[in-house]
Amino acid sequence: xxxxxxxxxxxxxxxxxxxxxxxxxxxxxxxxxxxxxxxxxxxxxxxxxxxxxxxxxxxxxxxxxxxxxxxxxxxxxxxxxxxxxxxxxxxxxxxxxxxxxxxxxxxxxxxxxxxxxxxxxxxxxxxxxxxxxxxxxxxxxxxxxxxxxxxxxxxxxxxxxxxxxxxxxxxxxxxxxxxxxxxxxxxxxxxxxxxxxxxxxxxxxxxxxxxxxxxxxxxxxxxxxxxxxxxxxxx
Ligand SMILES: O=C(O)CCC(=O)C(=O)O
Numbered sequence: 001x002x003x004x005x006x007x008x009x010x011x012x013x014x015x016x017x018x019x020x021x022x023x024x025x026x027x028x029x030x031x032x033x034x035x036x037x038x039x040x041x042x043x044x045x046x047x048x049x050x051x052x053x054x055x056x057x058x059x060x061x062x063x064x065x066x067x068x069x070x071x072x073x074x075x076x077x078x079x080x081x082x083x084x085x086x087x088x089x090x091x092x093x094x095x096x097x098x099x100x101x102x103x104x105x106x107x108x109x110x111x112x113x114x115x116x117x118x119x120x121x122x123x124x125x126x127x128x129x130x131x132x133x134x135x136x137x138x139x140x141x142x143x144x145x146x147x148x149x150x151x152x153x154x155x156x157x158x159x160x161x162x163x164x165x166x167x168x169x170x171x172x173x174x175x176x177x178x179x180x181x182x183x184x185x186x187x188x189x190x191x192x193x194x195x196x197x198x199x200x201x202x203x204x205x206x207x208x209x210x211x212x213x214x215x216x217x218x219x220x221x222x223x224x225x226x227x228x229x230x231x232x233x234x235x
Contacts, residue, residue, distance in 0.1 A: 001082045004160070011188040012131065012149045015163040020194030022158035027073060028123050032212065034069035035096060045175060046103045049096045059113035061093055061219040070094050074121055075216065083160055087115040087218040095215045099127065099173065101208035107132060107172035115218040116166040122153045125209035128179040128187075129153055132170045149188040152179075152206070153213075154195065179206040 007017040023031075040047040052064035066075070075091050084090050093114075097105070107130065110118055133146040153159055161171070182204045184190040193199075199206060 001085060003081055004083070007160075007192065009151065009189045009192065012151065013133070013147070013163075013165040013169055015161075016131075016151070016165045016188075017158075017160040017162075018151065018153075018189040018192045019158040020154055020192065021156050022077070022121060023074065023156050025156065028156050031069060031074075031121075031214070032123055034067070035212070040098070046100075046105065047098050051094045051096065055093075055113060055219060056223075058221065059219070060221040060223050063092065063222045063224050066091070066094060070214065070216075074214070078119060078216070083119055084115075084117055084218060087117060088220060089115075089218050089222060091119075091216045091218060092222065093217050093219045095217070097213045097215070099208075099211045099213075101177045101210075102175050104173035104175035107170040109134070109170050110166065110217070113219060113221070115220055117160065117162045117218065118166065119216045120153070120159045120161075121214040121216070122155055122157050122159075123212040123214070124155055125211040126152060126154050126179075126206050127173055127208065127211050128182070128206070129159070130172050130174065131165070131188075132172075134168055134170055150182075150186055151189050152182060152187050152193060152199070154193060155211075157194065177208050179208070180204060182206060 004017050007019045009016040009018050035049070039049045041049065051066060051070060053062055055061055071091075078084055078091060129151040131149045131151060133148070135146050151159060182199050187193075190196060
């Protein structure tokens with residue numbers, strides 16, 4: 001991942017990387033139009049689709065290739081940058097989340113079902129991801145004293161989370177209509193943003209609009225059964 005070093009977020013847990021304008025507006029539009037309208041699963045606070053499928057109860061992926069609109073150009077560029085270098089299968093799964101204003105996701109970790117690299121491409125509006133150190137002391141009932149960082153994810157950007165950032169932190173998105181107090185002191189990836197002027201012009205505020213995230217991962221446990229059943233096995 002040598003080329004990635006320039007994108008490392010300096011004030012965040014090791015190792016998080018941020019690339020603004022990872023895809024073009026045209027590519028963003030093409031991906032948004034390709035998301036199937038009839039595959040959304042609605043949760044109480046957002047809707048999502050798992051591609052190619054949800055994991056089974058034993059966190060196994062029934063193998064099936066990702067559609068081209070999810071892999072070109074995004075996964076091709078991951079490969080050029082070595083983002084999933086050393087992962088067992090490379091990218092084999094993508095979770096698509098859609099957030100309306102005032103929708104978010106509770107602090108959580110992605111856990112052991114995946115190789116510890118997650119690469120998130122953002123489409124639509126900007127959003128703040130809150131990253132918090134996991135409290136190690138089992139007796140502690142809250143996150144008091146834990147380190148926390150705010151990552152601003154702009155449209156068309158890429159955020160890569162790996163290493164200790166993957167293993168030792170929780171991430172979540174507040175269910176607000178506006179993120180505020182955004183500046184060089186409060187946003188860990190401020191120096192890497194594509195358009196900090198926009199935030200400055202809005203007095204450090206980001207008004208939420210519809211945002212879609214594509215979170216690419218490598219699921220560790222893969223079953224080839226579905227590929228064989230549907231005649232897609234490559235050997
Ligand atoms: O939408 C995002 O950027 C975060 C998604 C997420 O945390 C997840 O899918 O586990």
